Amino acid sequence: MTSQRDLKIAVWIMIVLxxxxxxxxxxxxxxVPKNPVRLMFxxxxxxxxxxxxMHTDNYSLDCLDCHHNIEDDETYNCSECHGETGDExxxxxxxxxxxxxxxCHEDYGAGPVECNACHAQ
Known part of the structure; x- marks a missing residue:
């Protein structure tokens, strides 16, 4: 039978481990990755x-392919210029x-173009 001393030693070893x-x-x-991995809009x-x-690795896209406002390695939030309503x-x-x-999806024939393929409820 196991003694109380052996049980105490076993418990202490488990705690230390x-x-x-x-x-x-x-x-x-x-x-932490340099670029965000995923974004939820x-x-x-x-x-x-x-x-x-997926877009940078699988399709070899460059930052400037999507972000037209990169200056000195700083990307701005889209909403700073593009508001809820637009104009000319x-x-x-x-x-x-x-x-x-x-x-881009239509031009390259890759990626969804139907509304419910991107927009999840």
């Missing part, structure tokens, strides 16, 4: 999930996204 595992896991977390038509890595000089944010995303 558990604490060691937690410390090691927290110390070696993966690095909230809008009236339903959420749109955009995956940066500046399209609305929705119109700009539709022209950019849907237009």
């Amino acid at each position: 558990l604490v060691t595992g937690i410390v090691c896991y927290a110390s070696f977390c993966p690095p 909230q809008n009236k038509a339903g959420k749109v999930l955009f995956t940066h890595l 000089s500046m399209p609305s944010r929705a119109d700009a996204f539709h022209a950019q995303c849907k237009g």
Whole structure:
């Protein structure tokens, strides 16, 4: 039969191993990616999930293919220029996204072009 002393030693070993595992896991977390991995756009038509890595890695797109406002390695929020409503000089944010995303998908024959393929309820 196992003695109380042996049980206490086993419990202490388990505690030490558990604490060691937690410390090691927290110390070696993966690095934060330079570019966002995924973005979720909230809008009236339903959420749109955009995956940066799929577009940059799978399709070899460059930042300037989509972001026309990069200056000194700084990207601005689209909403700073493209508001809820647009005019002749500046399209609305929705119109700009539709022209950019849907237009590229149509031009290259890759990616969804139907509303419910991008917009999830």
